[in-house]
Amino acid sequence: MKVFKVFSLLLITVGLLISFNSCGQSETGPIEIGVLLPLTGSQANFGEMEKNSFELAKEEINKAGGINGRKLEFVYEDDSGKPDVGRAGAEKLISINKVQLLAGGYSYSVTFAAAAVAQQNRIPFLVNTGSVDKITQPEDFNLTTEDGDKFYIYRLNPPVSEYASGLEGMLSEVIKPSTVYIIHENTTFGTKGAKAFTKTCDKLGLKVLGTDSYSSGTVDFKPLLLNAKKTNPDIVYMISYVMDAALLMKQSRDLKFYPKMFIGAGAGFTMPAFKENAGKASEKVVSATLWHQTLPIPGATKYFDDYVAKFGGDGPDYHGAEAYASAYVIKDVLERCNGKYDSETIKKSLDKTDIMTAFGPVKFQSYGKKIHQNKMNTYVVQWIDVNLKLIWPRDLANAEIHYPIDWAKVWAE
Amino acid sequence: MEEKKTKLLDVSKTEWIILASAIVMPFIFDFSPYIQGLLIFILLWVILGSSWNLLAGFTGQVSFGHAAFFGMGAYAAAIPMLHFKISPWWGLLTGGLAAVILGYLLGVLVFRLRGPYLALGTLASGEILRLVFGEEEWLTNGHVGILYMTTWVSKYPYYFIALALAVCALISVKLVMKSKAGFYFLSIREDEDAAEALGIDTKKYKNVSMAISTFWAGTAGAFYMIYMGFIDPEVVFALHNISIITILVGIIGGVGTIWGPAIGALIMVFVQELFRSAIFGIAPQWVSGLHALIFGVLVIIVILYLPGGVVGDWKLLLKKLKLSKSLEVSK
Numbered sequence: 001m002k003v004f005k006v007f008s009l010l011l012i013t014v015g016l017l018i019s020f021n022s023c024g025q026s027e028t029g030p031i032e033i034g035v036l037l038p039l040t041g042s043q044a045n046f047g048e049m050e051k052n053s054f055e056l057a058k059e060e061i062n063k064a065g066g067i068n069g070r071k072l073e074f075v076y077e078d079d080s081g082k083p084d085v086g087r088a089g090a091e092k093l094i095s096i097n098k099v100q101l102l103a104g105g106y107s108y109s110v111t112f113a114a115a116a117v118a119q120q121n122r123i124p125f126l127v128n129t130g131s132v133d134k135i136t137q138p139e140d141f142n143l144t145t146e147d148g149d150k151f152y153i154y155r156l157n158p159p160v161s162e163y164a165s166g167l168e169g170m171l172s173e174v175i176k177p178s179t180v181y182i183i184h185e186n187t188t189f190g191t192k193g194a195k196a197f198t199k200t201c202d203k204l205g206l207k208v209l210g211t212d213s214y215s216s217g218t219v220d221f222k223p224l225l226l227n228a229k230k231t232n233p234d235i236v237y238m239i240s241y242v243m244d245a246a247l248l249m250k251q252s253r254d255l256k257f258y259p260k261m262f263i264g265a266g267a268g269f270t271m272p273a274f275k276e277n278a279g280k281a282s283e284k285v286v287s288a289t290l291w292h293q294t295l296p297i298p299g300a301t302k303y304f305d306d307y308v309a310k311f312g313g314d315g316p317d318y319h320g321a322e323a324y325a326s327a328y329v330i331k332d333v334l335e336r337c338n339g340k341y342d343s344e345t346i347k348k349s350l351d352k353t354d355i356m357t358a359f360g361p362v363k364f365q366s367y368g369k370k371i372h373q374n375k376m377n378t379y380v381v382q383w384i385d386v387n388l389k390l391i392w393p394r395d396l397a398n399a400e401i402h403y404p405i406d407w408a409k410v411w412a413e
Numbered sequence: 414m415e416e417k418k419t420k421l422l423d424v425s426k427t428e429w430i431i432l433a434s435a436i437v438m439p440f441i442f443d444f445s446p447y448i449q450g451l452l453i454f455i456l457l458w459v460i461l462g463s464s465w466n467l468l469a470g471f472t473g474q475v476s477f478g479h480a481a482f483f484g485m486g487a488y489a490a491a492i493p494m495l496h497f498k499i500s501p502w503w504g505l506l507t508g509g510l511a512a513v514i515l516g517y518l519l520g521v522l523v524f525r526l527r528g529p530y531l532a533l534g535t536l537a538s539g540e541i542l543r544l545v546f547g548e549e550e551w552l553t554n555g556h557v558g559i560l561y562m563t564t565w566v567s568k569y570p571y572y573f574i575a576l577a578l579a580v581c582a583l584i585s586v587k588l589v590m591k592s593k594a595g596f597y598f599l600s601i602r603e604d605e606d607a608a609e610a611l612g613i614d615t616k617k618y619k620n621v622s623m624a625i626s627t628f629w630a631g632t633a634g635a636f637y638m639i640y641m642g643f644i645d646p647e648v649v650f651a652l653h654n655i656s657i658i659t660i661l662v663g664i665i666g667g668v669g670t671i672w673g674p675a676i677g678a679l680i681m682v683f684v685q686e687l688f689r690s691a692i693f694g695i696a697p698q699w700v701s702g703l704h705a706l707i708f709g710v711l712v713i714i715v716i717l718y719l720p721g722g723v724v725g726d727w728k729l730l731l732k733k734l735k736l737s738k739s740l741e742v743s744k
Contacts (some may be wrong), residue, residue, distance in 0.1 A: 027474050040689075040704075078689060080689070082648070082650055082654065083558075083641070083643055083645070084641055084648065085689070087641060087643070088447070088450050088451075088454075091446050091447050091450055092445075092447040092633060092690075093448040094446075095445045095447050096445050096447050109558060109643070109645055109647070109648070112558070112560060112643060113560075113641070113642070113643040116560060116563070116642050116643060118564060120562065120566045121561075121566065132557070134557070134560075141560075142562055143560060186548075186556060187556050187557070187647070188556040188557045188645070190556075190557075191555060191556055192555070192557070215544075233525065
């Protein structure tokens with residue numbers, strides 16, 4: 001039975017090969033930080049933008065002298081957008097690369113699964129995009145809000161339930177709608193976002209005419225959009241990733257679906273790829289966002305320009321800014337470690353973080369069920385003449401809101 | 414074959430060697446948790462692959478929806494924990510049973526179908542369950558998924574549990590295929606009408622095959638829940654990541670062979686990880702995008718040149734390799 005001999009030989013050689021392949025952190029070389037991102041798969045768009053931003057920040061930091069004389073290095077692990085792969089990636093970073101701090105974390109489910117690994121291995125995890133509320137709620141990790149010193153997860157971006165808070169002012173002061181239709185991707189991100197927005201609507205006295213969901217990768221949104229059109233809503237609120245967002249807008253245009261306003265909940269709606277894929281149908285669409293390059297935040301514009309100069313294209317949206325800011329938080333945290341870069345020292349340093357980044361101020365706070373959560377404002381942007389312009393809050397805006405809109409005219413070829 | 418055979422289980426010497434090395438290996442090599450994780454995944458795929466192979470490979474009832482049973486097992490472990498704080502470890506018992514019940518119910522519907530219709534029927538069942546478990550939030554927590562802080566940080570306990578389960582799965586398939594039922598399975602695969610004409614209760618034996626198959630798929634799902642500590646419907650009812658990969662593991666290893674799924678699992682995890690990690694970081698990063706492609710190419714090669722899979726066409730494979738070697742020598 002040669003099969004089995006070869007099989008066992010294979011097993012042993014593979015085992016041998018890999019068991020020698022481990023390396024640890026040295027005392028004088030670069031300080032390695034693990035970064036978990038979706039570099040392949042359907043979320044690779046976001047992962048690439050975030051990786052570019054981490055790299056951009058790293059180069060700047062190292063050019064300016066690194067961390068107390070040592071270079072900063074990011075070790076990337078591709079999570080493919082899958083929780084099990086992300087979990088394995090986090091384990092690899094912790095056990096083989098021996099990183100003492102994890103960063104990154106894009107999709108909710110991957111971040112959640114990887115956070116459990118970080119928590120069990122007592123390695124701090126600075127999440128910069130994974131947005132579902134649970135991630136910074138210790139109760140989901142068998143801890144209480146009193147256990148700050150036992151909880152290793154920190155989050156730079158606001159949770160999804162707070163994404164739309166910036167919209168409230170614009171809705172009640174400018175658009176003044178009375179009815180809403182909500183369309184969302186049937187993932188946690190979409191479902192939770194829709195729930196949070198329904199609450200916002202209750203608060204503002206808006207009537208939700210209907211809520212409909214779809215699974216990511218749907219090609220034909222027409223039945224769903226026709227149902228929405230039948231109810232004749234004032235505004236349509238959509239929570240979608242980039243390709244679905246583009247298709248939703250294109251097919252709305254095809255169906256001559258003209259509510260007072262289309263509003264995206266961030267995610268896909270602020271990405272350059274949205275504009276590229278939706279084409280003309282992206283025009284005048286409004287989206288909530290966490291960041292815009294023209295905000296009066298020190299470094300925001302510079303980051304945007306540097307990114308465009310280095311990587312070309314239309315430049316980053318808030319996802320990139322989160323990653324870029326995360327790199328600078330890491331720099332700040334490490335500098336305050338006094339040369340001891342072990343997980344416990346880093347965690348203590350994270351607790352005391354209070355700095356300004358290109359994404360806004362970062363300080364990890366406790367409120368409600370959450371701990372180690374950074375609190376941030378959110379903003380509203382609009383696609384005006386194929387550019388993303390900041391339109392709300394008014395005192396920070398760089399463009400006038402285009403409203404009301406004659407969609408038939410705007411979308412005409 | 415000069416190997417001695419024990420009567421009861423018909424375990425060959427090499428099989429003992431593999432088992433012994435699998436048990437001893439973790440004690441000799443100081444595997445990092447990362448490697449341990451990969452080994453556990455291989456074992457998990459051995460269970461799933463064997464499960465699929467019994468139903469599809471030996472009984473000829475090709476399932477494209479094995480994720481349904483895998484996910485059912487995972488949720489059978491997770492739901493009692495979510496609502497009643499019952500340890501998900503019970504899932505190792507209940508997960509398999511829940512999947513068997515589901516398998517029986519589905520069998521009532523889909524076993525009326527044959528060939529491609531059966532495949533489509535099972536595929537639809539898997540997708541329906543994925544959607545139902547995603548929508549019924551009151552029961553399953555919906556797309557938020559269920560998180561469980563795993564019992565041990567070390568992976569060795571999981572490795573040995575997975576090994577025990579994989580060995581049991583392989584033994585059960587082996588035992589069944591040596592029994593009368595096994596011969597009935599084969600005859601159903603070869604010609605269902607002829608089997609029926611010979612007096613074989615094909616409905617009953619298809620259900621028996623389904624029951625054993627789903628039991629192991631469900632148990633694998635429950636183990637996945639206990640080990641990974643996080644499930645959501647997109648993960649455990651995944652069409653391509655579970656259902657399709659299960660089929661590919663079976664095809665690459667060898668459809669209708671006892672050891673096929675084991676070899677297939679080894680190759681699948683190895684190829685996937687090799688490319689995902691960009692050949693352990695040696696190759697440039699873009700290589701990591703190739704793993705799906707490479708695996709696809711591998712499947713095509715196997716289907717074209719080794720229709721019986723690596724195990725089923727082992728002699729053919731050796732012949733081809735030897736042939737190419739002798740050609741090189743002659744040059």
